[in-house]
Amino acid sequence: MNTHQGNRRTPQAQDVDKHPEELRGDLNPDALAGQNIGTEGEHPERAGLSLYDIKAAHTRFAEFSADELKRIRIVPPGSRLLQRATYIDLEDPQRREFTATGEMEAGDGRLIVAKSDTDHELWNRLRRVPDPYRTGTQG
Known part of the structure; x- marks a missing residue:
C-alpha cells in the first residue's frame, strides 16, 4: 500500500507491512492503533452514551437543554x-x-467528548467560552 498526499508520504499506512507476514503479530501487533487513516473499521468511540443518558449530568450540566445533552456523545471507557x-x-x-x-x-x-462529533457552538459552551457569538447565545 503506497499512500501519498501531494509529494508527502503518509508513513502510517506504509508501516503496516514493514515486517514479514509471519512476524507481524509479534513485532507489530497493533500496527494502526490510534492512526487516523481512512474511514473503514469500527469506531466504538462514536457509539457511546450521550450526556443525556447519564442521570447525574442533568443536574451538573443544567445550562444545557435535554436536546443539547442528547447531542453530546461520550467516548466509551476503554476506547x-x-x-x-x-x-x-x-x-x-x-x-x-x-x-x-x-x-x-x-x-x-x-x-470524554470528541470535538469532531460536537458542533462548534456546543463545543464552545462545553469549554465555557464566554463569547456569545462563538457559543450561539447572542441575543
Missing part, C-alpha cells in the same frame, strides 16, 4: 482516542481541550 484528534474531559475543572496521542484511551469515570 482508544484517535491520534491528533481534539477532545475535552468534562471531569477536568478547567475543561481544557487536549490533543490525543496514539496510545491514549478513554478511562473509566471520565466524560
Whole structure:
C-alpha cells in the first residue's frame, strides 16, 4: 500500500507491512492503533452514551437543554482516542481541550467528548467560552 498526499508520504499506512507476514503479530501487533487513516473499521468511540443518558449530568450540566445533552456523545471507557484528534474531559475543572496521542484511551469515570462529533457552538459552551457569538447565545 503506497499512500501519498501531494509529494508527502503518509508513513502510517506504509508501516503496516514493514515486517514479514509471519512476524507481524509479534513485532507489530497493533500496527494502526490510534492512526487516523481512512474511514473503514469500527469506531466504538462514536457509539457511546450521550450526556443525556447519564442521570447525574442533568443536574451538573443544567445550562444545557435535554436536546443539547442528547447531542453530546461520550467516548466509551476503554476506547482508544484517535491520534491528533481534539477532545475535552468534562471531569477536568478547567475543561481544557487536549490533543490525543496514539496510545491514549478513554478511562473509566471520565466524560470524554470528541470535538469532531460536537458542533462548534456546543463545543464552545462545553469549554465555557464566554463569547456569545462563538457559543450561539447572542441575543
